[in-house]
Amino acid sequence: MSMSEFDLIQRFFTRATPSALLGVGDDAALLQASEGNVLAVSCDMLVNGTHFFADADPYLLGHKTLAVNLSDMAAMGATPRWATLAIALPSADEEWLKKFSDGFFALAQLHGVELIGGDTTRGPLNLCVTIIGEVPAPQALRRSGAQIGDEIWVSGSLGDAALALAHRQGLTVLSGIELAACEKALHQPQPRIALGMALRGIASSAIDISDGLLADLGHILESSQVGAQVDLLSLPISTSLRRHFSQLLGKQCALSGGDDYELCFTAPRERHTELLSIAAKLDLPLTPIGKIVAGRECIVHDGSGKPIKLEISGYDHFR
Ligand code: ADP
Numbered sequence: 518m519s520m521s522e523f524d525l526i527q528r529f530f531t532r533a534t535p536s537a538l539l540g541v542g543d544d545a546a547l548l549q550a551s552e553g554n555v556l557a558v559s560c561d562m563l564v565n566g567t568h569f570f571a572d573a574d575p576y577l578l579g580h581k582t583l584a585v586n587l588s589d590m591a592a593m594g595a596t597p598r599w600a601t602l603a604i605a606l607p608s609a610d611e612e613w614l615k616k617f618s619d620g621f622f623a624l625a626q627l628h629g630v631e632l633i634g635g636d637t638t639r640g641p642l643n644l645c646v647t648i649i650g651e652v653p654a655p656q657a658l659r660r661s662g663a664q665i666g667d668e669i670w671v672s673g674s675l676g677d678a679a680l681a682l683a684h685r686q687g688l689t690v691l692s693g694i695e696l697a698a699c700e701k702a703l704h705q706p707q708p709r710i711a712l713g714m715a716l717r718g719i720a721s722s723a724i725d726i727s728d729g730l731l732a733d734l735g736h737i738l739e740s741s742q743v744g745a746q747v748d749l750l751s752l753p754i755s756t757s758l759r760r761h762f763s764q765l766l767g768k769q770c771a772l773s774g775g776d777d778y779e780l781c782f783t784a785p786r787e788r789h790t791e792l793l794s795i796a797a798k799l800d801l802p803l804t805p806i807g808k809i810v811a812g813r814e815c816i817v818h819d820g821s822g823k824p825i826k827l828e829i830s831g832y833d834h835f836r
């Protein structure tokens with residue numbers, strides 16, 4: 518690289534880290550969890566060609582690299598505090614680095630996250646963030662707590678990111694306005710941090726939807742050893758997706774499209790009104806989409822209450 522590795526780290530990835538005892542520049546950072554909390558730690562990698570295209574806007578890629586990790590904190594009900602960034606770059610392209618780090622830090626700042634370390638090497642573009650958050654141990658939102666009778670909820674709307682991809686793959690044609698909205702969902706997901714924190718002590722289980730609703734709800738069902746009934750017509754979808762909903766593609770986007778980064782969670786029925794007021798307070802739609810039942814299966818019903826059979830499953834890198 519023309520710029521030295523250390524200049525690069527200094528210029529693009531070193532910002533103040535007032536809440537770490539020690540940040541970037543030593544062999545390791547030093548962190549202290551605040552009293553009464555445990556650390557929530559998670560790691561997510563974005564690989565060129567798998568998670569994004571080589572021509573991806575670097576600012577948006579910086580945003581998304583952190584956003585997908587923040588989404589895991591939201592799903593645990595954790596307050597994000599610190600992150601590390603391991604990055605492999607084909608070259609030290611200053612313009613690219615400037616935009617990437619601006620996108621990364623804009624979202625970091627919004628959520629009070631400090632970048633406290635990382636690793637920088639030359640290689641095919643690859644981005645890996647480790648995120649560290651805090652949560653009072655008993656209130657962490659696990660996948661394993663769903664109870665029979667609980668309502669199943671999702672935040673925001675489903676399937677727009679997948680619809681943007683479908684457009685790009687030539688499977689449908691969106692209007693300019695529709696495409697802009699769906700691409701925003703794909704490239705600029707908003708991690709539901711405030712919601713995750715508001716769900717502490719309310720949700721019985723939670724997960725973020727990264728591989729599609731059915732796949733991720735499936736993880737809750739497996740961990741909690743329960744089944745689910747989901748009402749297809751209750752799924753929160755945009756008007757663009759509604760236009761496709763009579764076709765298989767539309768249903769696929771909502772049920773198994775990846776990259777939503779909304780939360781799917783369960784809560785006892787008694788919490789219903791409380792959840793609606795959280796939705797109002799956060800200005801974020803929360804929609805009940807079904808209920809937890811005995812068994813292990815997830816059954817999707819259509820309007821008539823008939824179970825529908827869909828050849829749909831979530832995204833799996835090895836299938
Ligand atoms: P080491 O050789 O001990 O692994 P490095 O030379 O890789 O140390 O890194 C020097 C410092 O810069 C460390 O504190 C490391 O955490 C930090 N760092 C390296 N790459 C990044 C990056 N992309 N973003 C933030 N910090 C980084």
Ligand code: MG
Nearest residue numbers: 635636637638
């Ligand atoms: Mg290193």
